[in-house]
Amino acid sequence: MLGRTANGVFWMGRYLERAENTSRLIEAGFRMALTRDLVTSQEEWRSVVSTVGHTKQYELYNATYTGVQVWNFLLRDRNNPGSVLAMIEGARTAARAVRTALTREVWEAVNESWMVIGEALARPVREAALGQVLALIRRQAMLVRGAVDGSMLRSENFNFFRIGTFIERGDNTARILDVKYYVLLPSLAWVGSRLDNVQWESVLRSVSGERAYRWLNAGSIDPRGIAEFLLLDQRFPRSLNFCLDNLRSNLASLAHQYGHESSAHEVLRGVSSRFHQSSIETIFEAGLHQFIQEFIARNRQVAQAIEHDYRFYA
Amino acid sequence: MTDAPSCFDEMLAADGSVRAAYSDYSDWYHRQDPGLMRRKGQEAETFFRKTGITFNVYGDDAGEERLLPFDMIPRIITAGEWRKLVKGIEQRVRALNAFLHDIYHRQEIIRAGRVPESLISKNAAFLPQMMGMIPPGGVYTHIVGIDLVRTGPDEFMVLEDNARTPSGVSYMLENRETMMAMFPELFTAMDVRPVQDYPRRLAESLAACAPSCAGGNSDGRPVVAVLTPGIYNSAYFEHAFLADQMGAELVEGSDLRVVDGRVAMRTTRGFEPIDVLYRRVDDDYLDPLSFNPSSRLGVPGIMDIYRAGKITIANAPGTGIADDNAIYSFMPAIVEFYTGEKPLLANVPTWRCSEADSLAYVLDNLAELVVKEVHGSGGYGMLIGPTSSKKEITAFAAKLRARPDNYIAQPTLALSTVPILAKAGLAPRHVDLRPFVLVSPDGIQITPGGLTRVALKQGSLVVNSSQGGGTKDTWVLAD
Structure with a gap:
């Protein structure tokens, strides 16, 4: 397999994952803003932009944080290199x-996504159409993942796609937590008002975890439980631990095919052992924010080691 | 331009009766619901968009991808007609390879005075780097496309030879796939010769030309790769398609490097040598050390490795000298010189404007002629006399006088027509045909059929995709 090809498959996975996560994030922000007054809802939208890390770029072109401005910026603004439209175009260019x-099914799923999402985002998205557009983006990303899962040979190609997907997903979940971590801190959670419940739910919703969490916890919402769920739960497909597990198994499969490990395996082992030694209590003691920051940095190191070890670039 | 009344329609005879090749199809067609046929046409377009069978058009918005319009009425050739074509094409392709070998060795044909020396040595397509070198397997043009036009029941003529990197074979294959998906019952009822094994034959044919050092990979087979200029190239879809169908790697210049005396590709495990490179990059861009120094599409040093016999390049560099428009007019003599036989396929009569008498004739008759640039392709930079205004003709005459060497002229041919499905039903349109030919030390193989290009505008004679042409599935009937 060519290094450039591994790179392309890896980024196709990342771009699609990011497009999907951005749409979830907008959905959570939108729901929250509906329950707020204008001022607090602007705060909410500000935090959405900050989660994806494009505050500077946004403020270059926008003076205020209204919902319609933010979602159009995140979905389709040409000034936003991380917009959903840019991600879909990136994924399709990489796929091409x-x-x-890629199998024919995977290519057609990516190509179709590019066509229908491009069509849906050709004009600014109005409030009445937002729900449909967001659902379309998620559905298309799932279609591609389904095509990968159902049609691709379990070879390096598949592993690099999965690795890209889980690197990106782990990063996204960590960023959501990092922007919202203060609402999960026990001291503030103590307030226990309706408003904070909405905040926690919003965090869960932005990773599609609200139903799973309620089912596991019989409906009771508590910040420590949410943090544990998003960081450590090995069953929830968007938790950091789940992403690490999948990175581990895909890297192990590469090591098996190549007959040896690479430096990425070593870096990943470092992150994993930190997770295995942690309980939610020790994480809160040492500082949630710090823990998340460290994860983001280590996750990036894993990605860099993979790019290097597998000769992604000339 | 209006249709010459005498032009040959491949489906209908002058008295309105259906010709033998089309009789079964015509019966079937007239049993179909016209509304349903049109809907199938839209289905086909959606299918092409979804599968990404597109080409990029240069000069338009960057990266814009277009569909090559597809017409559902097949172009049908009988077994007998095809047999004759095959003989003529084989002869021509043998002559092309013999000519290339000769030009890059002793140049007997020049010594014999059959082709002028200046036409070779001053030609940009002639590569002195190829002198005295025998490509692995002895083959110069591994993949050839011979463009044919038809003017009568038994009159096929060669309009152009494509000996560099002929494209369009992916459309031949996808058109067939589409037709079989849309009209499976037709293929049950009629005995159409298959084209689908082209990629396998291409892979075998390329592997058969591998250099002696080949076979280093685990299963002992030669490593074949397709070299593409990248995703913005007009034929990128085809490059990816062929690599995919052959199970070969699709590589770009940036993936390749000379390592330990071999051309190697950067894989996730390190550099692995390539035995056969099916390159879809022009000669000029192939090696910045030997040719265009600013090229980033090629591989620095590949020509040294090639000359050392450590890689096969298909087609060989320098094959353009055989399909140049200026050489074209000499093809009857070239065929005769190397095969000792009369050409089975005729050339279109051609005036070389470099010759004073011809130039005078051409200038006097511009309104009736087609004038082409000697080194041009794709329908660009040509004059079609009958459809041009007086002003255009005067302007072109000035260009012609200034650089007569740069042009050849041909009569405006009454190209045959085949019906397309137009809004009001079947309507005749002009066509040409590009059969695809594979050459290896094991022999010459011609896929039955090829790419039929069709001018979709009524009366138009220009079939190039860059000029609004479309394509058809081409059927060769079995005996």
């Missing part, structure tokens, strides 16, 4: 460049 590494 590595066309031979």
Whole structure:
């Protein structure tokens, strides 16, 4: 497999995952803003932009944080290199460049996503249409994942796609937590008002975890439980631990095929052992914010080691 | 331009009766619901968009991808007609390879005075780097496209030879897939010769030309890769398609490097040598050390490795000298010189404007002629006399006088027509045909059929996709 191809498949996975996560994030922000007054809802939208890390870029072109401005910026603004539209175009360009590494089903799913999402985002998205557009983006991303899962040979191609997906997903979940971690801190949670319940739910909703969490916890919402769920739960497909597990198994599969490990395996082992030694109590003691920051940095190191070890670039 | 009244329609005879090749199809067609046929046409377009069978058009918005319009009425050739074509094409392709070998060795044909020396040595397509070198397997043009036009029941003529990197074979294959998906019952009822094994034959044919050092990978087979200029190239879809169908790697210049005396690709495990490179990059861009120094599409040093016999490049560099428009007019003599036989396929009569008598004739008759640039392709930079205004003709005459060497002229041919499905039903449109030919030390293989290009505008004679042409599935009937 060409290094450039591995790179393309990896980024195709990342771009699609990011497009999907951005749409979840907007959905959570939108729901929250509906329950707020104008001022607090602007705060909410500000935090959404800050989660994806594009505050500077946003403020270059926008003076205020109204919902319609924010979601159009995140979905389709040409000034936003991380917009959903840019991600879908990036995924499709990557897929086209590595066309031979994909099955026909996968390529067609990516190509179709690019066509229908491009169509849906051709004009500014109005409030009445937002729900449909967000659902479409999630559905298309799932379609591609489903096509990958159902049609691709379990070879390096598949592993690099999965690795890209879980690197990105872990990063996204961590960023959501990092922006919202203060609402999960026990001291503030003590307030226990309706408003904070909405905040916690919003965090869960932005990773599609609200139903799973309620089911596991018989409906009771508590910040410590939410943090544990998002960081450590090995069953929830968007928790950091779940993402690490999947990175581990895909890297192990690569090591098996290549007959040896690479430096990425070593870096990942470092992150994993930190997780295995942690309970939610020790994490809160040492500082949630710090823990998340460290994860984001380590996750990036894993990605860099993979790019290097597997010769993504000339 | 209006249709010449005498032009040959491949489906209908002058008295309105259906020709033998189309009789079964015509019966079937007239049993179909016209509304349903039109809906199938839309289905086909959606299918092409979804599968990404597109080409990029240069000069338009960057990266814009277009569909090559597809017409559902097949172009049908009988077994007998095809047999004759095959003989003529084989002869021509043998002559092309013999000519290339000769030009890059002793140049007997020049010594014999059959082709002028200046036409070779001053030609940009002639590569002195190829002198004295025998490509692995002895083959110069591994993949050839011979463009044919038809003017009568038994009159096929060669309009152009494509000996560099002929494209369009992916459309031949996808058109067939589409037709089989839309009209499976037709293929049950009629005995149409298959084209689908082209990629396998291409892979075998390329592997058969591998250099002697080949076979280093685990299963002992030669490593074949397709070299593409990248996703913005007009034929990128085809490059990816062929690599995919052959199970070969699709590589770009940036993936390749000379390592330990071999051309190697950067894989996730390190550099692995390539035995056969099916390159879809022009000669000029192939090696910045030997040709265009600013090229980033090629591989620095590949020509040294090639000359050392450590890689096969298909087609060989320098094959353009055989399909240049200026050489074209000499093809009858070239065929005769190397095969000792009369050409089975005729050339279109051609005036070389470099010759004073011809130039005078061409200038006097511009309104009736087609004038082409000697080194041009794709329907660009040509004059079609009958459809041009007086002003255009005067302007072109000035260009012609200034650089007569740069042009050849041909009569405006009454190209045959095949019906397309137009809004009001079947309507005749002009067509040409590009059969695809594979050459290896094991022999010459011609896929039955090829790419039929069709001018979709009524009366138009220009079939190039860059000029609004479309394509059809081409059927060769079995005996």
